[in-house]
Amino acid sequence: xxxxxxxxxxxxxxxxxxxxxxxxxxxxxxxxxxxxxxxxxxxxxxxxxxxxxxxxxxxxxxxxxxxxxxxxxxxxxxxxxxxxxxxxxxxxxxxxxxxxxxxxxxxxxxxxxxxxxxxxxxxxxxxxxxxxxxxxxxxxxxxxxxxxxxxxxxxxxxxxxxxxxxxxxxxxxxxxxxxxxxxxxxxxxxxxxxxxxxxxxxxxxxxxxxxxxxxxxxxxxxxxxxxxxxxxxxxxxxxxxxxxxxxxxxxxxxxxxxxxxxxxxxxx
Amino acid sequence: xxxxxxxxxxxxxxxxxxxxxxxxxxxxxxxxxxxxxxxxxxxxxxxxxxxxxxxxxxxxxxxxxxxxxxxxxxxxxxxxxxxxxxxxxxxxxxxxxxxxxxxxxxxxxxxxxxxxxxxxxxxxxxxxxxxxxxxxxxxxxxxxxxxxxxxxxxxxxxxxxxxxxxxxxxxxxxxxxxxxxxxxxxxxxxxxxxxxxxxxxxxxxxxxxxxxxxxxxxxxxxxxxxxxxxxxxxxxxxxxxxxxxxxxxxxxxxxxxxxxxxxxxxxxxxxxxxxxxxxxxxxxxxxxxxxxxxxxxxxxxxxxxxxxxxxxxxxxxxxxxxxxxxxxxxxxxxxx
Numbered sequence: 044x045x046x047x048x049x050x051x052x053x054x055x056x057x058x059x060x061x062x063x064x065x066x067x068x069x070x071x072x073x074x075x076x077x078x079x080x081x082x083x084x085x086x087x088x089x090x091x092x093x094x095x096x097x098x099x100x101x102x103x104x105x106x107x108x109x110x111x112x113x114x115x116x117x118x119x120x121x122x123x124x125x126x127x128x129x130x131x132x133x134x135x136x137x138x139x140x141x142x143x144x145x146x147x148x149x150x151x152x153x154x155x156x157x158x159x160x161x162x163x164x165x166x167x168x169x170x171x172x173x174x175x176x177x178x179x180x181x182x183x184x185x186x187x188x189x190x191x192x193x194x195x196x197x198x199x200x201x202x203x204x205x206x207x208x209x210x211x212x213x214x215x216x217x218x219x220x221x222x223x224x225x226x227x228x229x230x231x232x233x234x235x236x237x238x239x240x241x242x243x244x245x246x247x248x249x250x251x252x253x254x255x256x257x258x259x260x261x262x263x264x265x266x267x268x269x270x271x272x273x274x275x276x277x278x279x280x281x282x283x284x285x286x287x288x289x290x291x292x293x294x295x296x297x298x299x300x301x302x303x304x305x306x307x308x309x310x311x
Numbered sequence: 312x313x314x315x316x317x318x319x320x321x322x323x324x325x326x327x328x329x330x331x332x333x334x335x336x337x338x339x340x341x342x343x344x345x346x347x348x349x350x351x352x353x354x355x356x357x358x359x360x361x362x363x364x365x366x367x368x369x370x371x372x373x374x375x376x377x378x379x380x381x382x383x384x385x386x387x388x389x390x391x392x393x394x395x396x397x398x399x400x401x402x403x404x405x406x407x408x409x410x411x412x413x414x415x416x417x418x419x420x421x422x423x424x425x426x427x428x429x430x431x432x433x434x435x436x437x438x439x440x441x442x443x444x445x446x447x448x449x450x451x452x453x454x455x456x457x458x459x460x461x462x463x464x465x466x467x468x469x470x471x472x473x474x475x476x477x478x479x480x481x482x483x484x485x486x487x488x489x490x491x492x493x494x495x496x497x498x499x500x501x502x503x504x505x506x507x508x509x510x511x512x513x514x515x516x517x518x519x520x521x522x523x524x525x526x527x528x529x530x531x532x533x534x535x536x537x538x539x540x541x542x543x544x545x546x547x548x549x550x551x552x553x554x555x556x557x558x559x560x561x562x563x564x565x566x567x568x569x570x571x572x573x574x575x576x577x578x579x580x581x582x583x584x585x586x587x588x589x590x591x592x593x594x595x596x597x598x599x600x601x602x603x604x605x606x607x608x609x610x611x612x613x614x615x616x617x618x619x620x621x622x623x624x625x626x627x628x629x630x631x632x633x634x635x636x637x638x639x640x641x642x643x644x645x646x647x
Contacts (some may be wrong), residue, residue, distance in 0.1 A: 056435040064423040067464075143384045146407040147436050289610035303400075304386050309323055309378060 045181040054155055063160025072167050073145045079120050079171050080231075082177040084217025088111050108240065109180035111269035115237040115261050117175050118196065121168055122203040122260055124228065131220040137308045141142045150299060152207065157204050184268050191277045195264040198284035203260045205291035212295065215302035236262030313356040313522040314488055315381065320352040320390035321544075322376050333601060338583040350376040352544030353390070360487070363514050363521040365535035365552070367528075369640050373422040373544040374524040378492050381522070384411050395487055408437060411481030415493035418477055420465040430483060437484035444483075451461050454509060463635075464559045478506065482513055489513070491523045495530055500569040507533050528632040540639060547639065552632075564591070565600045567616060567622040576620035577588035585615055 068070075090109055130153050135137040142149045175181045184192060186229045211226055232238050235257035239248055252258050261279035268273045272280060328344040357621055358364050368374050372432040379385040381392055383399035385404045393400060412419070414563060420429040430451075434444040455475040460468055468476065474494065481489060491510070496502045511534060513519050531538055531552065540548040540557060548555060565588075569577045570624040572597055581593040587606025592599040602612050609627055616622060 052438075053432075056432050060421055060424055060428060062430050063428070064421070067423055130499055136417075138417060139415065140379065140384050140414065141412075143403065144382050144410070144419070145436055146404045148404065239352045264397045307383060308375075308384065 046272075048257055051147065051161055052285075057147075057152060057155035058159035058162060061156040062165075063159075065160045065163025070238060071297035072164060074163075076167050076170060076174075076245065079176050080092070080178055082116055083175050086116060087178070087180050090120070105272060106180065106182070107269050110182050111240055111265050111271065112237075112270045113180050115235075115265045118199065118261050119232070119237050120266060121161065121169060121234075123157045123161060123203055124199055124202060124203065124207045124236070126153055127207035127211040127224050129153060129156055130208060131214045131224065131249055134155070134211075134214035135219055137304070139264045140308045150295065153211070154204060157208075184270055185273070188267055188270055188273055188277070192268045195277075195281055195284065198288065199260045199264045199283065200257055200289065202225075202284055204286045205295060206256050206260070209291060209295050209298060212302055213299045215298075215305045224258050231257045231260070234258065235260050236265070240266075256287045256291065259284045312356050312360045314360045314362075315356065315392075316522045317354055317377070317381070317392040318390055320351055320354045320380060320392055321349065321388045322380060322385060323347050323349045323375075323388045335641055338513040339605055349544050351380070352388070354541065354544070354546055356520060356539060356546070356549065358520060360520055361518040362537060363523065364508070365538040366522055366541065367526075367529040367531065367636065368524075368541040368547075372542045374541060375492055376544075377541070378412075378490050378522070378524060382410055382490055383407065383530055385557045390435075396516065403583055408484070409633065410589050411479045411484075411486040411489045413474075413477050413494045415491075415496040418473055419466060419547065420473070420476055420479055422466045422627065423464055425458065425462045425464055426468070429465060430480060431627060433480050433483055439484050447483055447485065448479075454512065455479055455505070470497050471499065471505075472508065474498060474502070474578065478509060481520070482517075485517060487517075487519060489519050489545045491521060491525075493525055494523065495525060495527050503527070503529070510534055528636060530584065532632055540636070543641065548609070556629065556632075556635060560635045561604060562630060563604065564628040564630060565609070565612060565616075566597065566604055566626045566628070567600070567620075568597045570621045570623050571596070573620040575620070578605050585612065588612055589593045 054289065062239075087109060092111060094108075133142060139149070142152055145152065172181075183189065210220065210224060213223055234252050234255055236252070241252055241258060241262050244252060259280075263284060267277055268278060325345045325347050328346045331371045354373070354377055366374050366377070377383065379398055380387050381394055383403040386400045389469070389559075394406055395409040397406045399410075399575050411625050418424065421432065429443075430448055432433055432449070439447065447521075451459065455478065457479065462477075462641065465473060465476065473553075481491075489510075494510070495506050498506065507530060509523060514521055514534075521534070523530065523534065529582055536552060537550065538548070539546055540555075550558075558602070567577070576595065578593070578600050581590045581598050581600075584590050584600060585607065587603045589603075590598065593635075600612075602609055613625065613627075616629065
């Protein structure tokens, strides 16, 4: 049988519906933009104070670090995690029953919702980049790093989508994943290198971090953007990201297979 | 043609046993003991194309669980089933195209989007051709009178409007089988009647097979020629609605009113009714009796009553459905 070349129209329809849903809550987006700007500004102020008059710490130059932290923060805004909330809520309320009677698989529906919600906030994201240049510290990378960064960020987006989808599927076993999600959200801020670059971590911690998917969401693309990694060395982080996409896809398939037998519809 | 089959369908749920005493929450988390409850316990059924079947039973009887297996949402513990020739939980996506589902307790529409947008999304999901989509959508909007709230986000709709939207969503792609899980729950009289009229219409024009669970027996009397009664996961009755009455409530009810001078005669009749007749209620000038047709014919009873008392009015009634169902449920209650 011929593989379908174009994605099923349901993808686009669901993405659009999800984007529209996000845009309904405009005030939420305004606050979100305000929060991002405040955070970017604080990163600049705080870290500039840490460096003081020194030009580098542990061989990491002042401005490289600031660019790294700023782009990391921007990435965290864009990177998906709504999918874990969405999946968790659907299981917790039993709404998953109505998703399962669709001819379009549940996992695809959830991924489409995630893509759509990113698309929905895209107009605001367009504002965050100039804002980051204005109040934060953002400098454009070289052309080669810039292209590599776009690829790497695309992969980071997928790693993030799949990781949080997997967390959401945990709801089939523990019903309320709120606690797990909160724990991982906090952990991921730290483990992804968004708060403190992985360069500064002690060896033992660095090994743990490198064994988890979170660094593939933030640290790897950000280090390409900030120019810490360049030339042919860029291929390394990209391969790590691809490996995570493969591992997570397999885990999701495995978990989903078991979840269907485990399913209990809450609320009758 | 048989549209829905089920053979010995069983669904058991397991959950950890709650541990009492110190640190109960933590110990519950780690206990290996499991509690097993059987929601559906060997249900078998055959439903032919174009049939409208009422699936009845008290709360927790296993109705919804059966529906969830036939719609492919739940995987049964054991047993077999097919819907339009497909095993629902094995080929969920193919099954989804053959079935429309309405859960009265929850909506399948997108909460934040206008109703119209939800319908369009469903049209896309089920690969409805654009021309066909417009035609079906327009027909449904007219039949269910949805024009005035098509552009309203679903979360702002009244329950009656929302249910109409859900029903439209379930039949938009013309599925041959319709599963309705309490489609009239919480609706007012007018809204209920509109839903029933619509289901009747869809069944008549499209030959849609309908399996309907409800607690509203007016739904059943209006729509279903056949009913299945289930309790504790087992089928108690499967047959024509008329047979149910013959089997569980063959008696007839007779209400009489006498003129003023007949009061004494009526009292006497009520105190010692003829064989095959029992007194249900008695007032000064009116009485209500139950006749067992196995013992005496209704005609003979009327003849005897009118000979003994000056009747000014009489009415013969069949027992109401809800009385019969209540009796069946209560009889089961005792054996529990």
